[in-house]
Amino acid sequence: xxALFALLLRDLRLASRRRFDLLxxxxxxxxxxxxxxxxxxxxxxxxxxxxxxxxxxxxxxxxxxxxDTLFRPDAEDGSLEQMMVAPAPLPVLAVARVTxxxxxxxxPLILAAPLFAVMLRLPATDLPLLMLTQLLATPTxxxxxxxxxxxxxxxxxxxxxxxxxxxxxxxxxxxxxVGTLDAGRQGLPxxxxxxxxxxxxxxxxxxxxxxxxxxxxxxLR
Amino acid sequence: xxxxxxxxxxxxxxxxxYAVTAVVLAWDASAPLRQRRALRRxxxxxxxxxxxxxxxxx
Amino acid sequence: MKLPLWFHRLGxxxxxxxxxxxxxPWCYGLAAALAVYGLYAGLxxxxxxxxxxxxxxxxxxxxxxxxxxxxxxxxxxxAAFVALVWRMKLAETLVLTAAPTGAAFTLITLVTxxxxxxxxxxxxxxxxxxxxxxxxxxxxxxxxxxLAQAFEDRRAGRRAxxxxxxxxxxxxxxxxxxxxxxxxxxxxxxxxxxGESSIHPSMLWPLLAMAVASKLYFAGSLFARTRVALLEQxxxxxxxxxxxxxxxxx
Numbered sequence: 435x436x437a438l439f440a441l442l443l444r445d446l447r448l449a450s451r452r453r454f455d456l457l458x459x460x461x462x463x464x465x466x467x468x469x470x471x472x473x474x475x476x477x478x479x480x481x482x483x484x485x486x487x488x489x490x491x492x493x494x495x496x497x498x499x500x501x502d503t504l505f506r507p508d509a510e511d512g513s514l515e516q517m518m519v520a521p522a523p524l525p526v527l528a529v530a531r532v533t534x535x536x537x538x539x540x541x542p543l544i545l546a547a548p549l550f551a552v553m554l555r556l557p558a559t560d561l562p563l564l565m566l567t568q569l570l571a572t573p574t575x576x577x578x579x580x581x582x583x584x585x586x587x588x589x590x591x592x593x594x595x596x597x598x599x600x601x602x603x604x605x606x607x608x609x610x611x612v613g614t615l616d617a618g619r620q621g622l623p624x625x626x627x628x629x630x631x632x633x634x635x636x637x638x639x640x641x642x643x644x645x646x647x648x649x650x651x652x653x654l655r
Numbered sequence: 656x657x658x659x660x661x662x663x664x665x666x667x668x669x670x671x672x673y674a675v676t677a678v679v680l681a682w683d684a685s686a687p688l689r690q691r692r693a694l695r696r697x698x699x700x701x702x703x704x705x706x707x708x709x710x711x712x713x
Numbered sequence: 714m715k716l717p718l719w720f721h722r723l724g725x726x727x728x729x730x731x732x733x734x735x736x737x738p739w740c741y742g743l744a745a746a747l748a749v750y751g752l753y754a755g756l757x758x759x760x761x762x763x764x765x766x767x768x769x770x771x772x773x774x775x776x777x778x779x780x781x782x783x784x785x786x787x788x789x790x791x792a793a794f795v796a797l798v799w800r801m802k803l804a805e806t807l808v809l810t811a812a813p814t815g816a817a818f819t820l821i822t823l824v825t826x827x828x829x830x831x832x833x834x835x836x837x838x839x840x841x842x843x844x845x846x847x848x849x850x851x852x853x854x855x856x857x858x859x860l861a862q863a864f865e866d867r868r869a870g871r872r873a874x875x876x877x878x879x880x881x882x883x884x885x886x887x888x889x890x891x892x893x894x895x896x897x898x899x900x901x902x903x904x905x906x907x908g909e910s911s912i913h914p915s916m917l918w919p920l921l922a923m924a925v926a927s928k929l930y931f932a933g934s935l936f937a938r939t940r941v942a943l944l945e946q947x948x949x950x951x952x953x954x955x956x957x958x959x960x961x962x963x
Contacts, residue, residue, distance in 0.1 A: 585860060585873045585877060586873075588866075588873075589860065589863035589870070590864065590865055595856075595859055595860065598852065598856045599860060602849045602852040602853050603880065605849055605891070606884070606887045606888050609888075609891040609892060610891055613891075613894065627894070645876070648797075649873070649876055652876060659756075659757070662767035662770065663767035663768075664766070664767070665766060665767045665768035665770075668771065668828050668829065668831060669767060669768060669771055671828055672771045672774060672775065672824070672828045673771075675821065675825060675828070676778070679817045679820055679821050680817065680821070683813060683814050683934060684930075686938070687934070687940070688937075690938075690941045691941050694941065694944055694948075694957075695957060
């Protein structure tokens with residue numbers, strides 16, 4: 435437990451020293467929205483129809499971009515191997531690292547959702563539901579992403595490979611999250627998909643640490 | 656025969672589906688053969704032929 | 714858990730190599746014989762479908778390929794489980810040597826399905842649960858292959874690919890379920906290829922023959938690939954040198 439908080443604090447402190455890095459996923463997501471808005475045209479009804487999907491895809495791509503640095507710097511300077519031989523169990527350290535990642539990469543994007551909503555003309559009534567799906571689904575995505583990042587950390591090339599691994603695994607989460615908004619707009623019950631997202635969250639948070647730790651160990655020669 | 660090839664008007668669809676299958680499976684089946692040939696080429700020089708081992712010359 | 718001795722024996726590369734070499738021609742030969750019967754019975758003997766006409770004959774490549782695309786991934790996941798739990802080296806190799814054939818079957822499923830969809834549904838592509846999960850499955854195969862190749866240390870790459878195969882096998886049914894739900898939301902045109910109607914025996918037997926042929930083909934291809942992979946992995950060991958020198962062909 436002490437190790438968990440120590441690593442979590444270290445990661446958060448490191449992130450707070452590099453504030454500009456912290457804002458990069460956010461800027462990236464904003465740029466994606468800008469590109470989509472410019473590409474499909476400024477028609478408000480069309481943008482409002484697309485808004486949840488665009489915001490979600492921007493969020494997913496921004497997380498993907500941020501994932502590349504989840505374990506790589508630590509693997510390069512050797513501190514990852516130190517963590518593996520540390521007395522604290524590796525899954526606990528994975529929890530600390532992924533929590534820090536979620537707080538520094540996903541949380542700012544969720545908090546910026548109102549900004550995206552304004553840009554994309556999302557109706558204000560949809561905003562709470564959008565943020566709720568993001569709150570429920572981003573930890574799941576963070577764990578799936580952490581497993582993929584752990585698998586690729588010792589591979590020669592990251593980047594495109596990480597995308598190839600992560601995006602197919604992220605498909606169900608994306609479908610359920612954006613589908614919740616669609617269901618809400620059609621007046622259908624939104625509780626079932628939200629519960630499914632919650633179930634995914636529980637499954638990812640309970641299995642994620644162990645799978646992620648196993649993936650990190652596999653790369654160790 | 657031409658009636659068989661026409662497949663009741665669906666000939667283009669049916670035969671292109673079978674052609675795709677044949678091409679992909681041919682690629683799949685020949686891959687291990689190609690790998691084996693590459694492996695053999697990379698194999699370091701063999702010892703000179705001996706009476707017990709007459710097949711060493713390629 | 715205690716495993717029988719023959720299982721351990723098969724885990725040894727030279728034993729498996731010889732075992733695979735013995736079975737491989739039988740697998741290929743039986744697959745070819747069944748395919749000849751299946752194609753003749755399916756393309757010539759079976760009557761045209763009363764709804765789909767002759768276009769239904771695509772079924773004889775499409776459906777066996779679709780079954781295999783999923784069966785191969787399940788096989789890979791089982792082998793990956795064995796590899797990671799019992800640290801069996803041969804199982805790691807099998808995961809990677811099964812992947813290209815699985816990807817080939819998935820590609821065949823996608824392309825022939827698309828070709829079949831054009832005359833039947835009037836569209837090359839539809840975001841239906843089966844098509845979508847098949848596409849995701851294709852990317853999972855590519856991911857497994859790409860991940861294994863990205864490592865300089867081949868063994869580490871294979872082990873990473875094993876873990877990905879295990880994670881991926883959970884993903885496919887979830888994708889299928891999610892897309893089914895998503896489709897019910899959008900109420901798009903429901904595409905039903907077969908109702909609950911039973912299929913006539915003269916159409917069914919060739920299909921079953923092709924299904925078994927595809928399984929035997931997969932076994933033969935798996936043996937062929939695994940043998941080459943073993944030669945590569947064990948390069949330098951005495952049995953590999955003997956094998957490469959003894960046989961001029963194959």
